[in-house]
Amino acid sequence: MYILNRQQRHFVNSSWMIISLLLVTLLPFFLFFGLYLKSTYLLHDYSVFDLIFSKTWKPASGQFGFYPFIVGSIWVTLLAMLFTAPVCLLTAIYVTQYTRKIVLRIMHPAIDILAGIPSVVYGLWGILVIVPFISKYLGPLFGIKTMGYSILAAAFVLSIMIIPFILNILIEIFRSIPMELKEAALSLGATQWQTIKQVILKKALPGIIAAFGFGLARAFGETMAVLMVVGNVVKLPGNIFDPGYTLPALIANNYGEMLSIPRYDSALMFAAFLLLAVSLFFNLIMHFFIVKYNKY
Amino acid sequence: MTRGQKIEERFFKVLMFLSTFFILAILAIIIYSIFEKGIRSISWEMLTEIPSGGYYYGKGGGILNAILGSLALASGATVIAFFVGLPVALYINVFLIRHKKIVGMVRFLLDLVWGIPSIVYGAFGFTLMIFLGLQTSLLAGTITVALFILPIMIRSIDEIVRTAPIGLQEASYSLGSNKSETAFRILTRQSVSGIITAILLSFGRAIGDAASVLFTAGYTDHLPNGLLEPVATLPLSIFFQLASPVPEVQNRAYASALVLTLIILLVSLFSRGLGKRYHKTKINF
Known part of the structure; x- marks a missing residue:
């Protein structure tokens, strides 16, 4: 029935497993060095400091300043976190501490669906709903004339996209807090809100920071949805109603022409390398917060 | 108070x-x-025809090229990710079960890779493609997306395989089977429902992502006809149609978004249903 005998099958299966494992563990290093090697053409001629802090982006005349894109990315990401962090935290506390299990059972599929919606669809929804809302109502409310395609629109769409991601981690963290801790606080006469404020939140703090950090890293690298609503104008944004440009959008928008201008492809690969470095850095730090949380 | x-x-x-x-x-x-x-x-024509001559100016045709292209690309990527991912998840739970530190490190590495934005995979896939001398093609897109969903696949299978009790492995060894037999015949069977969920989850991720295929899969108005030809994908067809100034074409972008959302909702519905159904082979302790 089998062509190979048991020993041979064991050998084949084991090698298949080990080769796969090697491939997977080497993947991040491949990514890192692949993109690094590609960006060396650029780094050969410019210093990293100049690239990151110079403001002019004119690839045709050899000027590669990433500053507007980095600033745009940071604005969009921080603003999105500002919107999403309180909502996620309050919701996570509510569904794990106050309501019955049934609410959590409704929330889980809702979170799954939110997480499953592709980013292009989020972008399309942003164009349909958020962009007109900002240009028609929110902008005039503050006395600002805006197209709607703005840092604010991108931040808003982004803040919704990362809700499922952050909320999932937060719910896990609140659920893993031992019941005894709560009971001890309650038995000492604390009200439920006091228990949450002074015991549960304190215990969960490293976990909460980690959840927000993971969300931040995720938001920083989000491409399509942001690209569709952020406006894609290379300039330093003056306020949140201005259009902007982000690093991932830069890469995605210019892949077509990058082989026609010298060092352009290398510049885009450098942008990808920056994204990778930021993502790895944040995830690394947040991992230590999680480890710290698990230790107590 | x-x-x-x-x-x-x-x-x-x-x-x-x-x-x-x-x-x-x-x-x-x-x-x-x-x-x-x-x-x-949305119309029947949109689902069953490829773009005709003046499609992008509002004339007839549909997005069959993108629907089939996306299905082909996502299935291919899911198959590759499965054949690389399953053995990894089994290996760390069978062969490395006594080396907690190494397993912890592998999981940590996978979580790191999971967090990398898909546009970075796109850029990496592009350099890989140039390096291998490929054009933008179904093959290049499939490989890139497979890399992108690999950590998702492995971590989801791993989460389910690690819940299998150690006694199951011990029982299998005591009956004389070796480690790879225990891994592929016992643990896989015990975790079938979770593995199906993992596959469908990865498939949903693969079909919805645009940033990683932007560089590597290209775009075409024709049906996919070969691994080395460019291929259209649904997310990109939404993106391109939405960028058009013609209102009819923009409306089609909304219809395409509906198709994509429906596919993803169906996949997630299936994964819930199937997950429950295959509990028969599972031994309860």
């Missing part, structure tokens, strides 16, 4: 209820606006 404390608790309770409600409402609004816009412009 003082009056102030009571008001504080009441206040935060209302705030918490409102945020929970806000999240559910936003989800409902998103789904509603996608359906409402999409249903108006």
